[in-house]
Amino acid sequence: MTLHQIPNTIKTDSYWMPFTANRQFKKSPRLFSSAEGMYYTSVDGRQVIDGSAGLWCVNAGHGRKQIAAAVERQLMTLDFAPSFQMGHPLAFDFAERLAEIAPKGLDRVFFTNSGSESVDTALKIALAYHRANGQASRTRLIGRERGYHGVGFGGTSVGGMVANRRAFTTLLPGVDHIRHTHDLTRNAFAKDLPEHGAELADDLERLVALHGAETIAAVIVEPVPGSTAVLPPPKGYLQRLREICDKHGILLIFDEVITGFGRLGTPFAANFFGVTPDLMTTAKGITNGTVPCGAVFASRKVHDGMMTGPENQIELFHGYTYSAHPVACAAGIATLDIYKDEGLLTRGSSLAEYWRDALHSLKGLPNVVDIRNCGLMGAVELAPRGGVVGARGYDMLVECFNNGLYLRTGGDSVAMSPPLIVEKSHIDQMISILGDAIKKVA
Numbered sequence: 001m002t003l004h005q006i007p008n009t010i011k012t013d014s015y016w017m018p019f020t021a022n023r024q025f026k027k028s029p030r031l032f033s034s035a036e037g038m039y040y041t042s043v044d045g046r047q048v049i050d051g052s053a054g055l056w057c058v059n060a061g062h063g064r065k066q067i068a069a070a071v072e073r074q075l076m077t078l079d080f081a082p083s084f085q086m087g088h089p090l091a092f093d094f095a096e097r098l099a100e101i102a103p104k105g106l107d108r109v110f111f112t113n114s115g116s117e118s119v120d121t122a123l124k125i126a127l128a129y130h131r132a133n134g135q136a137s138r139t140r141l142i143g144r145e146r147g148y149h150g151v152g153f154g155g156t157s158v159g160g161m162v163a164n165r166r167a168f169t170t171l172l173p174g175v176d177h178i179r180h181t182h183d184l185t186r187n188a189f190a191k192d193l194p195e196h197g198a199e200l201a202d203d204l205e206r207l208v209a210l211h212g213a214e215t216i217a218a219v220i221v222e223p224v225p226g227s228t229a230v231l232p233p234p235k236g237y238l239q240r241l242r243e244i245c246d247k248h249g250i251l252l253i254f255d256e257v258i259t260g261f262g263r264l265g266t267p268f269a270a271n272f273f274g275v276t277p278d279l280m281t282t283a284k285g286i287t288n289g290t291v292p293c294g295a296v297f298a299s300r301k302v303h304d305g306m307m308t309g310p311e312n313q314i315e316l317f318h319g320y321t322y323s324a325h326p327v328a329c330a331a332g333i334a335t336l337d338i339y340k341d342e343g344l345l346t347r348g349s350s351l352a353e354y355w356r357d358a359l360h361s362l363k364g365l366p367n368v369v370d371i372r373n374c375g376l377m378g379a380v381e382l383a384p385r386g387g388v389v390g391a392r393g394y395d396m397l398v399e400c401f402n403n404g405l406y407l408r409t410g411g412d413s414v415a416m417s418p419p420l421i422v423e424k425s426h427i428d429q430m431i432s433i434l435g436d437a438i439k440k441v442a
């Protein structure tokens, strides 16, 4: 055993953990030491099945040697190349490969290092695009309640998770939100897409009437919100949102940081729903979670709309030191090779029905108030215990981990999104542990 595998020798004081109850965690740390395929190994040597593809990112499963080899090769060949006014071939290759699998028309790619950066980049592109096209009054950004768009000031501002916003008193001005679509009264236990609620897209018309279309730059939504525990959109909702955006000249941004790269059984959620946004943000699965990377996909309209002015002028004053980092590009290309060779971008479609039925078999267990699924995403919502939101959810996390299942919890919901290499036997294992845990925390 290495030092890192012996929990009681680890000093936990210095590491300020993200999105974690630090003091509670450090009293009883949950630590992984290795991972292979569908499984983590915990520091005490237990196999823990990965019900959430890490953080919705390890789509091809863990320990992919092809990616590791590409990263090693790249580090020894070209470890870094400046990304401003200079380049390296892999960046162009990677962008071309991404454009090949992108929803039709979204084939211009801007690289970032994370989902949060992709979101802030897309919001800035939307503003700059309108300005470049003589509509500088379009400065307002619209998000949606219960949306999660990362942790930059832009993403936090358009995000609609109350806890993520509350502590940060200074957010972007000129932001508004349309209503969320979560409706337990009409849609509880809906399978796949809920029947009711397409009309909630019309809430955008309310904001247009309130603020004036000429002030609105863009609307950003997750096609299927993930971090607020998987909220599939009502049938027809996204189509309607697209129509309203078109009617008013508002750009539509899909945040596909979770839904991108095969999560719904199609390469992107845009393919799944047959709705093409003007901008699409991605990260996570783009490198199978191995090397930080993100990408914003832009339509020709948006991209070409920015390619104006003298040729020696920088069109977009934006970018990161690590945009198109050679190692991220190498990892990304190797990841796309695996997705292609193993058919992972569409594999989810053949398992979605099994996944759905397995999840919904938990209906009727104590405190289960809703079950939701879409592609290979799923959530079980539990009633809060004694009115304290999150207590039962946290107990679920611990109980599942102790019994060999890693999943995400938010409030009193558990959310799952297994690696896309998942087999039916893995799904059975996850549902069995989950069902037992639900009974245990009743």
Ligand SMILES: Cc1ncc(COP(=O)(O)O)c(C=O)c1O
Residues within 6 Å of the ligand: 113, 114, 115, 116, 117, 119, 148, 149, 150, 151, 222, 226, 227, 255, 256, 257, 258, 283, 284
């Ligand atoms: C929809 C969505 N957007 C943005 C982000 C932020 O991504 P990152 O944590 O890589 O910054 C996330 C992360 O979960 C996400 O789910």
